Amino acid sequence: MSAPSDVNVRIFRQEDLAQVITLYDKHFAENLGFDRSEGFLKHFMHYPGVDKNSVFVTEVNSKITGFAVVSVTSEQGGLIQGNVIELRINDASSMRVLIRTIEDYCKKKDVDTIVLVAPTQLGTEEVLKGWLKFDTGVMMAKQLSLSSLLRALLSAQKIRSSYAGRQVAFRIGDEILNARITLEQIYVSDSNDKAGQAATQIRMSPHTFLRIALGQLNPYTAFVTRRIKIRDARNIVPMLRLLYMMRIAQPIYTSLADRL
């Protein structure tokens, strides 16, 4: 299973797991995605239709650069489908080699269609020329626990360093939470906590907050259109900048395994 370039492709071995996790860690340093700790990766490798010959890795100079898990399933009407349930690749050359290997494997398994979600920014269009692009469904999101969401969104390093020592109250719908930002940690407490009460209060609806958090609404626009109200702040610009920094970048990369 060697390729014309420096990229080598082979079947995954147990001892590759640490390197595969490192591959994901590298991805998470710059991108958003669901947890890929050991438990999840092992789970995907034991999913129905996956066997030990359908988990592939690519390597360059003995360093793992790509990982794919293929599940072959029988669908409605007898359609045999090759589902690339997990795909993580570092570079376009590895992707080209890995996709070719997946195609060869699926041909041997006599599959009728192959489906995958390609990582973004890797020259996907060029590598997957001749493949049909489609949507598997609409991904929808809703806010649940405000304290969990605030704690995670405020924990970004750039926020902790820029806003250390600040306290802000968030009134999202009927819920009021005080957030205290320090260099090390974010403390979120409910409005009954007198000691933690903040002078500045940012008020908006849960819908507006969710749209800001998911990067779909600019806080400056929301403020001008009166969807955000800020109370007792000497200068509203830092508060709006804080909301802007809290957003989660999109699109969220979701593999087929995430969508199952």
Place this chain on the structure above:
Amino acid sequence: MISKSQVIYALSKTKAQLKGNELVIRSYKPGDEAEIVSLLNICFGDWGTLQKWEALYPEYPTFKETDVFIIQKDDQIIGHEALRFRDLITDSNISLSTVSLSDAATSPNQRGKGLHNKLVNVMLQAAKSRGAGLVFSWYLRDSALHKHSKKLGFIEVKQPPAYMKVMRPQKLLRTGLLDFLHKSPNLRSELEGLNDLFFGIDESTFSIDQLLDRTPLKSDQDQGKVLIVFTERSLSTLVKFRNMTKRQRLLSLISLFALRRARITFSSFGAFINLARKGLSLVGSI
């Protein structure tokens, strides 16, 4: 944050509300599996096997028995939906606890009674009490669940598209049609009345009888054959069909015929009249 006692209160309140209708919402317990899989297969067509359900739920890394919810009526499972907890790792390597809703199913004869709504409310409260900051869900565009999720405050999130390589176009067309007919019972009953209807991709064709796996219907009078043939180039549109709105589907079909990526032929004038008679109801049920 909602406390556990509030969730128990909500659950008992829902149970009490439903008790009048002999319905109970409860967590999954071992022994329910076969009945759940049977319900999913009724609701989704060929959903899959017990092995698939076990891989998706009990074997999921964060699984707890309280993650799967069912609605029971007279000791029979008539509803199912599950939570899957997983962290979202943000760009700064920070974990946000999230949950996904999956495999929402209500028995076809129990739909329209607001059961799913009650189930989702209980599930979202349970997920919130366990500290999930966001809930995600995947729906077919324009489906009843998709529309309902917007009313519950869900908003659409961008995700990268999927890609498909087609090795055998005919099998894909067949599966796509079966899946679509399962979701559109009205269209299925309209098509069932057509005796000699054939579908095809380029040269290879199959009949409606073969598609529905039934013995050919006998008619008093032979009305002739109707053949709908798609070209391979139409597949790029057809694979998106499932996730389109009704309007988009109709416009796509019209454009396929206009661009000659699909054609319809009638072996006789009788066949044309027969299809034309059903025309409006067919268009309405697409």
